[in-house]
Amino acid sequence: MWMMITVFSALIACSDDKPPESTPTDTTRPTTSTDTGTLTDTGVGYTTETDAGVVPVPPAGPYGSYTFDVPAVANWVNTGLYLRAGETAEITAAGTWTVDGASLGPDGDPGLDEERGCTKGMLVARSGLRFEEAVTCIGEGATFTAPSDDIVYVGMIFSTDLGETYGDRLRLGGAIEVTVTSEGDTVPTVAADAVATYDFDAVASGQVELESDYNLVTIDAAQVALDRDEAVEGLATLDSIYTIEADMRGMTPFSGQRVRWYPDETISAFAYMLAGNPVRCDPGLMTGNDSQRILRSGETGTDIWGFAHELGHTFTLANGAWVYMYTNLESWPNLFTLRALEELGRTDDQPNYDSYCDGREAFLSAPEYEQVRDDPFLQLCFLKEFEAVYGDDFYDDFYRGMNEQSNDDLRYDGTDASIWRYVRDRFDLSAGEDTSYLFEEWAIPLE
Ligand SMILES: [Zn+2]
Numbered sequence: 001m002w003m004m005i006t007v008f009s010a011l012i013a014c015s016d017d018k019p020p021e022s023t024p025t026d027t028t029r030p031t032t033s034t035d036t037g038t039l040t041d042t043g044v045g046y047t048t049e050t051d052a053g054v055v056p057v058p059p060a061g062p063y064g065s066y067t068f069d070v071p072a073v074a075n076w077v078n079t080g081l082y083l084r085a086g087e088t089a090e091i092t093a094a095g096t097w098t099v100d101g102a103s104l105g106p107d108g109d110p111g112l113d114e115e116r117g118c119t120k121g122m123l124v125a126r127s128g129l130r131f132e133e134a135v136t137c138i139g140e141g142a143t144f145t146a147p148s149d150d151i152v153y154v155g156m157i158f159s160t161d162l163g164e165t166y167g168d169r170l171r172l173g174g175a176i177e178v179t180v181t182s183e184g185d186t187v188p189t190v191a192a193d194a195v196a197t198y199d200f201d202a203v204a205s206g207q208v209e210l211e212s213d214y215n216l217v218t219i220d221a222a223q224v225a226l227d228r229d230e231a232v233e234g235l236a237t238l239d240s241i242y243t244i245e246a247d248m249r250g251m252t253p254f255s256g257q258r259v260r261w262y263p264d265e266t267i268s269a270f271a272y273m274l275a276g277n278p279v280r281c282d283p284g285l286m287t288g289n290d291s292q293r294i295l296r297s298g299e300t301g302t303d304i305w306g307f308a309h310e311l312g313h314t315f316t317l318a319n320g321a322w323v324y325m326y327t328n329l330e331s332w333p334n335l336f337t338l339r340a341l342e343e344l345g346r347t348d349d350q351p352n353y354d355s356y357c358d359g360r361e362a363f364l365s366a367p368e369y370e371q372v373r374d375d376p377f378l379q380l381c382f383l384k385e386f387e388a389v390y391g392d393d394f395y396d397d398f399y400r401g402m403n404e405q406s407n408d409d410l411r412y413d414g415t416d417a418s419i420w421r422y423v424r425d426r427f428d429l430s431a432g433e434d435t436s437y438l439f440e441e442w443a444i445p446l447e
Contacts, residue, residue: 009166012313012329013271014306052257054211055080057186060204063089065181072097072172073255075164075277076129076153079178082185082205083127083146089182092141093123097156097174106176107139108157115157123176124157129218129278130266132161151187151207151218154178165276165313167320170255189216190224192235200225209260210235210295214242216260217294218278219286224295233298237344241308244343245315245336250400253277253314261285261294261307273306275313275333305337305350312336323407324423327416331379335395338384357381367443373416382442389438390431397430417445 055066057080070077070093081089093106099121102109108122118124118137126135127150135157136144144152159168185205190198192212200208203221210217210224212235224231242259246252253259254277262278263286274280285294285306296302312333316325325332334356340346347353356377363371363378372378387394410422420439424446427435439446 009162010329011162011271012165012275013267014273014275014309014313014330052077054078054189055180057081057188059186059188059199059202061185062183063180063186065179067177067179069175070123070154070156070178071175072099072156072158073169073257074155075169075254075257075260076126076155077178078187078189078209079125079152079154079180080187080189081152081180081182082150082187082207083144083152083182084149084184085146087146087182087184089125089144089146089152089180089184090141091123091125091138091144091154091178091180093138093176093178094140095174095176097121097176098172099158100171101173103174105140115159118157120158122157123154123178125152125154127152128264129153129161129260129262129280130264131274131280133266151205151209152180152184154180161276165317166322167253167317170320192232195224195228195231195235198224200228211258212236212239214239214246214258216258216278217286218260218262219295223287223293227293227295230299231295234295234302235297237297237304238294238307240344241304241311241340244340245308245311248336248339248396248399249315249318249403250396251318251403253318259311259314263287273310275310277314279310279314300346301349303349303351304344304346305341305352308337308340309333311340319403319406321402321405321407321409323410323412324402324419324426326412326419327373328376328379330376331383334376334380335383338380339395352377357384364441367441369416369443369445372442372444382438382444385438385442386427386431386435394430398426401426401429415445417447420444421446 052071052074053068055068063081096103096105104121106123108119110119112120116135118135123138124135125138125144127146127148156172158172187205187207189209189211200221206221208221215238260278262280263283264280265283267274267280268282272282284292290296291301291303297304297307315336316332341350341353359378360381372382412418424436424439436446
């Protein structure tokens, strides 16, 4: 007999792959890279009509007035407005959107309780996207007064920022029409193919968002100007990582919305990056040394393990089913990391690639479950055994099956064994035979 017990979402705070802070001394790095692969449409259907549009603002204010759709599923829409602390915007909204298929207006549904002081289902606005920061209730209309100098984002409030990482917005649908009116400055969204020619010096707010096919990067305009020669290749590399991982998963996270990379200085004390949409980043990933910066992802000397790993997190829980990873949330995403690095030909000079299985022989000579449970790289090494035995498509098959699964399908009874039995059963489907022997060899409990 099994029972469902409450499973708590964990903070996916990644800090194990932080590169050194020192400035690299390698000055021989080429300025362009030819081994980053090309973006191809492989037919998974990566973007959907739920994707939020771009508010087409000029490089400087006054902002004026814009009316645009805000899909409920959107992990925050950039209004294109930049307000300094104390500046204001009038925001109004009309139409209906849905929670679990039930229609509601911009004021939300009082029957749904509250989140950060606003009725769930309501339109809210926020200054920036720092983790779990305050929001301002808007509903059908209100004045928004900026608490800090920041980009103004709007969206439905439905859960915590952490809950959004775990797919809470997958229950939401529809879109309302929002009008924003202000004399404030602007935050243009610049398409990847315009980066080479855009006049970043003209951006009065100093902030832009760069938009590629599958990613958004929130960043200082001055930094883009500095990295202009590498940025197009960098964005293409992020897109390639995304499409490689999407091919492996067979579906996309966040209903196919672009994944935003957002600098959040409030997470730096406990994490290098925080998975979700946005992926919250130590600001060093936008403005740090040459081997760190996201816009240099196309350069062979840039550490892209972390970017592939964070996208890997989002793909591991693309449909909201994630309890299968409950024993160690940091091992599974690297199945995607490794796939991306290998297909891109970027396995040289990346952290962990040559070493993640180093503990294998010592472990197997005296296997103890707690060790493979708690060490994300040893657990990754275990998971990779199945590819070695059953072929490179093993996880492609596994995840296509997982796309039809929910957390309720895993009959979690509070024991690790109940999780591993479920994983074993799913692996058996991919392998076409009983895979229990590999679990037993690695001391993974099934009973
Ligand atoms: Zn992680």
